[in-house]
Amino acid sequence: xxxxRDQLKSTALDVLRGIAPEVEPNTLEPAIxxxxxxxxxxxxxLNFLIGLHERLGxxxxxxxxxxxxxxxxxxxxxxxxxxD
Amino acid sequence: MSDFKxxxxxxxxxxxxxxxxxxxPGDTVKRGQVVxxxxxxxxxxxxEIWQDGQIEELKVQSGQKVPVGTVLAxxxxxxxxxxxxxxxxxxxxxxxxPEPILKTPTRSSDKSTPDRPQPISSKAQxxxxxxxxxxxxxxxxxxxxxxxxxxxxxxxxxxxxxRALKIGLDWSRLKGSGVQSSVVLADLEHISQAKQxxxxxxxxxxxxxxxxxRRAIAAAMSRSKREIPHNYxxxxxxxxxxxxxxxxxxxxxxxxxxxxxAVLQLKAVALALQQxxxxxxHYVDGEFHSVDxxxxxxxxxxxxxGLVAPAxxxxxxxxxxxxxxxxxxxxxxxxxxxxxxxxxxxxxxxVTNLGDQGVESVFGVIYPPQVALVGFGAxxxxxxxxxxxxxxxxxVTASLAADHRVTDGHQGALFLTALRELLQSPExxxxx
Amino acid sequence: MAAITYREAVRxxxxxxxxxxxxxxxxxxxxxxxxxxxxxxxxxxxxFGPQRVRDTPLSELGFTGLGIGAALGGMRxxxxxxxxxxxxxxxxxxxxxxxxxxxxxxxxxxxxxxIRMTTGAGRQVAAQHSNSLEGWYAHxxxxxxLAPATLEDARGMLAPALADPDxxxxxxxxxxxNMEGELPxxxxxxIRRARVRREGQDVSLITHGGSLPxxxxxxEVLAEQGVSAEVLDLRVLRPLDETSILASxxxxxxxxxxxxxxxxxxxxxxVVARISEQAFFDLDAPLARVCNEExxxxxxxHLEEAALPQVEKITAAALHLMGR
Numbered sequence: 093x094x095x096x097r098d099q100l101k102s103t104a105l106d107v108l109r110g111i112a113p114e115v116e117p118n119t120l121e122p123a124i125x126x127x128x129x130x131x132x133x134x135x136x137x138l139n140f141l142i143g144l145h146e147r148l149g150x151x152x153x154x155x156x157x158x159x160x161x162x163x164x165x166x167x168x169x170x171x172x173x174x175x176d
Numbered sequence: 177m178s179d180f181k182x183x184x185x186x187x188x189x190x191x192x193x194x195x196x197x198x199x200x201p202g203d204t205v206k207r208g209q210v211v212x213x214x215x216x217x218x219x220x221x222x223x224e225i226w227q228d229g230q231i232e233e234l235k236v237q238s239g240q241k242v243p244v245g246t247v248l249a250x251x252x253x254x255x256x257x258x259x260x261x262x263x264x265x266x267x268x269x270x271x272x273x274p275e276p277i278l279k280t281p282t283r284s285s286d287k288s289t290p291d292r293p294q295p296i297s298s299k300a301q302x303x304x305x306x307x308x309x310x311x312x313x314x315x316x317x318x319x320x321x322x323x324x325x326x327x328x329x330x331x332x333x334x335x336x337x338x339r340a341l342k343i344g345l346d347w348s349r350l351k352g353s354g355v356q357s358s359v360v361l362a363d364l365e366h367i368s369q370a371k372q373x374x375x376x377x378x379x380x381x382x383x384x385x386x387x388x389x390r391r392a393i394a395a396a397m398s399r400s401k402r403e404i405p406h407n408y409x410x411x412x413x414x415x416x417x418x419x420x421x422x423x424x425x426x427x428x429x430x431x432x433x434x435x436x437x438a439v440l441q442l443k444a445v446a447l448a449l450q451q452x453x454x455x456x457x458h459y460v461d462g463e464f465h466s467v468d469x470x471x472x473x474x475x476x477x478x479x480x481x482g483l484v485a486p487a488x489x490x491x492x493x494x495x496x497x498x499x500x501x502x503x504x505x506x507x508x509x510x511x512x513x514x515x516x517x518x519x520x521x522x523x524x525x526x527v528t529n530l531g532d533q534g535v536e537s538v539f540g541v542i543y544p545p546q547v548a549l550v551g552f553g554a555x556x557x558x559x560x561x562x563x564x565x566x567x568x569x570x571x572v573t574a575s576l577a578a579d580h581r582v583t584d585g586h587q588g589a590l591f592l593t594a595l596r597e598l599l600q601s602p603e604x605x606x607x608x
Numbered sequence: 609m610a611a612i613t614y615r616e617a618v619r620x621x622x623x624x625x626x627x628x629x630x631x632x633x634x635x636x637x638x639x640x641x642x643x644x645x646x647x648x649x650x651x652x653x654x655x656f657g658p659q660r661v662r663d664t665p666l667s668e669l670g671f672t673g674l675g676i677g678a679a680l681g682g683m684r685x686x687x688x689x690x691x692x693x694x695x696x697x698x699x700x701x702x703x704x705x706x707x708x709x710x711x712x713x714x715x716x717x718x719x720x721x722x723i724r725m726t727t728g729a730g731r732q733v734a735a736q737h738s739n740s741l742e743g744w745y746a747h748x749x750x751x752x753x754l755a756p757a758t759l760e761d762a763r764g765m766l767a768p769a770l771a772d773p774d775x776x777x778x779x780x781x782x783x784x785x786n787m788e789g790e791l792p793x794x795x796x797x798x799i800r801r802a803r804v805r806r807e808g809q810d811v812s813l814i815t816h817g818g819s820l821p822x823x824x825x826x827x828e829v830l831a832e833q834g835v836s837a838e839v840l841d842l843r844v845l846r847p848l849d850e851t852s853i854l855a856s857x858x859x860x861x862x863x864x865x866x867x868x869x870x871x872x873x874x875x876x877x878x879v880v881a882r883i884s885e886q887a888f889f890d891l892d893a894p895l896a897r898v899c900n901e902e903x904x905x906x907x908x909x910h911l912e913e914a915a916l917p918q919v920e921k922i923t924a925a926a927l928h929l930m931g932r
Binding site: 112131132134139145151152 | 480
């Protein structure tokens with residue numbers, strides 16, 4: 093599945109909105125830590141990763157958690173690993 | 177014959193409004209079946225009946241507000257009548273009930289459909305109890321007529337439903353002016369107009385609920401602090417082993433089977449409580465009643481404000497994966513406003529985990545009639561001493577707020593010590 | 609200009625067809641010397657002679673087959689079957705030959721026949737002469753089915769029907785022949801679209817043929833009660849103009865289908881099915897039908913009236929959908 097960054101972003105934001113419906117996607121700063129901008133507890137975060145997994149088929153290992161701080165981090169990861 | 181009474185769905189609840197029945201006279205009901213939706217000051221709650229039987233008469237009609245303890249319906253049973261009222265008495269301090277968001281109508285009707293027997297099917301059921309033979313089965317409508325839905329279900333036209341979902345309107349309590357009393361577009365317009373007219377709350381129904389919930393929490397917490405002599409203990413618990421175990425477990429399962437540290441902590445709490453049962457139960461009328469099972473009230477913050485702590489039942493006996501699954505479901509339903517009355521009334525202890533907020537510790541306020549509240553802060557790297565050397569390890573601060581009428585510091589310390597030990601052997605937590 | 613009746617409009621259409629194309633001829637029981645059971649072809653025998661206006665024996669099966677054969681042979685016959693009731697005797701050639709010849713010949717042959725039939729009830733001619741079976745024909749691929757309900761359509765539908773290389777059935781409701789109105793000159797109409805005869809917002813009354821005047825009257829009655837009814841004349845029963853039907857229903861969000869036929873397996877049932885399939889989420893009320901009572905059409909006037917769609921039944925159905 094080959095998606096460009098914009099498509100990945102739109103999918104990721106869609107998944108995010110399913111968990112945090114109050115989020116306005118266009119107001120999210122992709123370079124600022126996501127959890128500073130959106131109230132996400134550890135369950136929300138896991139559900140976010142599960143949502144990405146279901147929609148994009150990308151498995152995000154737990155070891156990556158520390159690196160996935162901003163939306164850009166997430167998209168970088170998805171782009172790098174999305175070609176399974 | 178027995179009475180189905182309005183249970184207390186929260187301690188400061190004196191009365192509730194019967195929003196709608198999900199069963200009709202003549203319906204067979206089973207223990208645990210959701211039979212009515214009751215509107216409290218905070219939420220619409222699904223109310224379960226705790227006996228098997230057949231509904232005889234509905235004594236309270238939709239829209240009626242009645243005090244807690246009022247007989248809502250009479251039930252024909254063949255089993256000895258058991259006291260149906262929940263453990264709590266109406267005087268008790270409430271646990272804040274959830275604020276349902278707009279999915280309430282679809283959720284209720286979807287859920288109720290499999291549970292709710294139609295009048296026709298009740299006749300078709302084999303007479304497994306003698307009651308069917310003894311009693312006259314209610315008349316079944318002719319097949320050519322439309323199946324009469326139970327008195328409760330709100331009909332809404334497809335167009336109106338689409339519009340209501342779009343604008344976020346709860347139609348479950350609207351009076352419809354369409355065919356078969358269905359809610360139609362015109363009815364929604366009246367509501368929108370009415371909402372615009374009432375300048376009081378910014379977004380009508382929801383803001384009102386939120387205010388009501390805040391008031392309820394205020395009342396509950398004030399009362400708790402007034403009546404319960406809280407005493408506090410805390411313990412720093414090393415999490416190295418637990419996290420290592422968790423990491424290994426999660427690496428070997430699919431993402432949907434991953435466990436969160438909170439579930440490990442929850443299970444450890446339950447097992448520790450089995451060692452110190454004086455912290456697990458209810459204090460009622462000057463007496464403490466210990467409970468064998470640990471029904472942990474999970475403190476869940478609602479998006480947009482508000483807090484609920486519905487019960488996860490029998491934590492002590494469930495495997496971690498089951499607890500994870502149930503917790504995920506509970507959080508989802510709490511946020512969607514679709515909790516059950518048993519979840520609201522059953523907790524024997526409450527666990528609050530503020531770890532994600534990044535604070536070191538949390539000392540909570542006990543929810544009466546419970547006698548303890550366990551708090552977890554964030555798991556963070558801290559300097560600890562190991563083999564006489566200082567090194568950095570992941571540590572969590574666990575706290576216990578306990579009712580001093582029931583326990584002293586000693587029992588609290590035993591509990592926290594047990595909790596600490598359990599979290600050092602995470603493989604023990606896996607077994608029920 | 610002078611007023612013209614529906615009957616006269618059809619006659620004009622026949623005259624024009626006979627004049628403009630030598631291949632066209634009219635055939636049927638009593639169309640020539642008698643001038644037509646409903647006086648539609650009165651005078652045409654004198655004007656065009658026995659080769660162009662042909663009286664047939666009392667055998668629907670036979671002469672319909674003849675007409676189809678003539679069409680296959682290059683002519684452009686207008687077969688008049690006195691009423692749809694008698695067409696049942698000719699269903700085999702209509703369905704199994706006319707409708708299917710193109711398909712069965714792989715496109716080599718087509719049957720450019722026009723079959724006109726009178727349909728409907730209301731004149732106390734009792735059970736066997738009062739059926740409305742155009743819905744049966746609308747069921748069959750390979751046929752086009754028309755229901756002119758206005759003077760304009762009575763005058764205008766014949767020409768495009770004759771121009772069509774495949775069989776076209778035209779159903780004239782017996783109660784419309786005396787309908788009078790003004791018709792300015794020759795008209796050109798399509799035989800593909802339904803037409804909104806009265807615009808409205810609250811409920812769409814979807815109908816055809818002899819029920820159109822009743823639907824229009826019902827719309828007036830409803831207007832007095834504050835209900836704005838749209839009236840959609842289907843005009844073409846096969847193929848149904850789904851676009852127009854759905855547009856009207858999406859606008860009004862409620863629909864009553866009026867069909868002078870028994871409801872079971874009716875054209876109304878088909879219309880309702882299509883609306884429910886394609887516009888379900890736009891509906892603000894269930895769909896409704898007003899059809900014949902499920903009885904053979906009675907002979908006594910009061911019973912016949914009770915068995916057919918009437919203005920009162922249409923308005924009641926519409927009001928019910930409004931929640932009243």
